Amino acid sequence: MAVSSSTADLSAALVLQPVAALDWLVILPVAWCLAVGAILLMIRHKSVAQPLVAVAALAVLVGLDAVLLWHVAQNGPVTMVMGRWLPPFGIAFTVDLTGALFALTSAVAALIGAVAAIDDINASGRRYGFYPFLMLLMAGVSGAFLTGDVFNLYVWFEVLLISSFGLLVLGSEREQIDGAVKYGFLNLVATTLFLITTGYLYGIFGTLNMADIARKAPSLQMTAPLVTLTALYTLAFAMKAAAFPVNFWLPASYHTPRIVVSALFAGLLTKVGIYALIRIGVMLFPAEREQLSLVLAIVAALTMLTGSLGALAQSDTRRLLGYLVISGIGAMLAGIAIGSPEAIGGVIFYAVHSMLVMTALYLAAGLAARLSGGFSLTVSGGLYRHHLLFTALSLMLFFAVSGLPPFSGFWPKVVLVKAAIDGGVSWLAAILLLSGFLTMIATGRVFLLAYWRPAPAQTAAVPQPLAITALLPILVLTVSSVLIGLFPETLLNLAQQAAATLNEPSAYLNSVFPAGGAP
Incomplete structure (x- = not known):
């Protein structure tokens, strides 16, 4: 058979x-x-x-x-x-x-x-x-x-x-x-x-x-x-x-x-x-996101303001940085709410910046606490006098997270503000700028209290030597932020290409x- x-x-x-x-x-x-x-x-x-x-x-x-x-x-x-x-x-x-x-x-x-x-x-x-x-x-x-x-x-x-x-x-x-x-x-x-x-x-x-x-x-x-x-x-x-x-x-x-x-x-x-x-x-759902864009924009604005104002109210640097993370999330949500290819490119650029700078800021906060005796701004001080390089790196990171030039946070903030104005939501652009201003005040307060002023007499400690191994991670991330800020073209082009692929x-x-x- x-x-x-x-x-x-x-x-x-x-x-x-x-x-x-x-x-x-x-x-x-x-x-x-x-x-x-x-x-x-x-x-x-x-x-x-x-x-x-x-x-x-x-x-x-x-x-x-x-x-x-x-x-x-x-x-x-x-x-x-x-x-x-x-x-x-x-x-x-x-x-x-x-x-x-x-x-x-x-x-x-x-x-x-x-x-x-x-x-x-x-x-x-x-x-x-x-x-x-x-x-x-x-x-x-x-x-x-x-x-x-x-x-x-x-x-x-x-x-x-x-x-x-x-x-x-x-x-x-x-x-x-x-x-x-x-x-x-x-x-x-x-x-x-x-x-x-x-x-x-x-x-x-x-x-x-x-x-x-x-x-x-x-x-x-x-x-x-x-x-x-x-x-x-x-x-x-x-x-x-x-x-x-x-x-x-x-x-x-x-x-x-x-x-x-x-x-x-x-x-x-x-x-x-x-x-x-x-x-x-x-x-996946661009038309549906557009219908929710006003809600997203309001949530983004409230997230930015909550983060910035919350940072101003903190005396513990770790809590303060947590609110700055929230403020950055609000900026990225603003770009998603706008939804244009330019705005989404700004979100991608901002996310890359935030990954590097927020990691560096927390590491800097830990090192500052080790050198000054704690995370509380009431007991910190005197870092500028004994650790000039570390102070300079911290100040650059404060500028970067505030969106100031010539650091990595400046360019995505510019892109997002321009996209908001072009998209007819100038009020959202204003809140992006206001959030950056409030962030600058919050980080400036940290710099003045923890770095610039002399250490309070009751908490002043013997200056500690700073090993290069402790400073190296912060140095690498800060230099990365500076390089992105000075030469943003490559990352900006990649972010805009990525956004174009998402939109089409x-x-x-x-x-x-x-x-x-x-x-």
């Missing part, structure tokens, strides 16, 4: 051709962080080796992300699908210029943080997992920036949140536990809302692939509640980004952990929320669903 056989045609479901070598860079940052994190966990009792391994691994991560950014800039968005299953059957990692820029900047901030942690994290902190948690955090952050799937965006949010909980309570002090409870509660609410909304999204579209959603959304605008869906996502991500009125958790928690942990949180975590808002509101995502869609075959 003859048995007939046939060969199934798998070309509609699977990738059949070999994957280009450079395309593996799409998933290597995540795989690398997870692998190194596992190694660090296995050698957690070798406290001397851990920082060396972590710093070397993060330097490799910076290299991987830099090559990935170059690859995307040269060839356009790149897609890698898991298990060779084509979208929307399989999970896709898709990276465009926005994701690559965010991933590279976050890796640089993490590398600087790991170097600073050599002095800040003691042997006990290393044994209890600082460096494995840091690598897990970077796996979550990198995955969020590189994924092309909404559900996996949720998964990577969870990964970075789990690791952030571990970093937050490292040391088990009462203040840390209190901060972790506040941080964890609101993030749990935001995560639950994110997950419920993602289920709602799947019920409407039958897919979770971002490119597939972007293709289908225009045809469903008249029949599906897309404005409601966008509003729910906006609320969830606004919580994670610490936007008004759900921003109280940030200044209540960011001052509690070790200063290097606060620096990493300020530089990275809220920017993941901003990135998610850009991806959902600008690329045909290249992104063709990467996932190429006209001639599999990605």
Whole structure:
């Protein structure tokens, strides 16, 4: 008896051709962080080796992300699908210029943080997992920036949140536990809302692939509640980004952990929320975001004012910096509310600036507290007299976060103000300028009290020598801010190209669903 056989045609479901070598860079940052994190966990009792391994691994991560950014800039968005299953059957990692820029900047901030942690994290902190948690955090952050799937965006949010909980309570002090409870509660609410909304999204579209959603959304605008869906996502991500009125958790928690942990949180975590808002509101649901633009603009204005005025009211530099993080989030929300390609480019530029400068400011605050005896402005003073270089670096960072030239914060603020005026929302441009002015006053107050005035007699301490290893992370980040401010063309062009890809995502869609075959 003859048995007939046939060969199934798998070309509609699977990738059949070999994957280009450079395309593996799409998933290597995540795989690398997870692998190194596992190694660090296995050698957690070798406290001397851990920082060396972590710093070397993060330097490799910076290299991987830099090559990935170059690859995307040269060839356009790149897609890698898991298990060779084509979208929307399989999970896709898709990276465009926005994701690559965010991933590279976050890796640089993490590398600087790991170097600073050599002095800040003691042997006990290393044994209890600082460096494995840091690598897990970077796996979550990198995955969020590189994924092309909404559900996996949720998964990577969870990964970075789990690791952030571990970093937050490292040391088990009462203040840390209190901060972790506040941080964890609101993030749990935001995560639950994110997950419920993602289920709602799947019920409407039958897919979770971002490119597939972007293709289908225009045809469903008249029949599906897309404005409601966008509003729910906006609320969830606004919580994670610490936007008004759900921003109280940030200044209540960011001052509690070790200063290097606060620096990493300020530089990275809220920017993941901003990135998610850009991806959902600008690329997937631009028409619905436009309908919510007035609400977003009002939230942005209140976030900026809350952050700036809150910073003016603080006498603890860590709390003050927490409010400056919030103020910066408001500036980025303003660009998302405006929504033009120019404004979104300004948001991307501002996010890169904020990752570097806020990380540096927290590290500077920690070093200033070590030199002057505490974080309180009532006991600080005398830094200018004994540490001139450190004082100069701190002053440049204060100028940068205030948006003054010639530092990195100036150019994105100019772009956002111009976009606001061009978009007919001059009142939002005025608030952007007012927020920068208030920030300048708040940071000027810190400089006058903690650096310029003599130390109060009751707290004056013997001047301590300042090792170059303690100053090096701050020096590198400050020089980066200065270079970006003096030579902004490259980053500005990349940010505007990234914004153009988001506003007209045909290249992104063709990467996932190429006209001639599999990605």
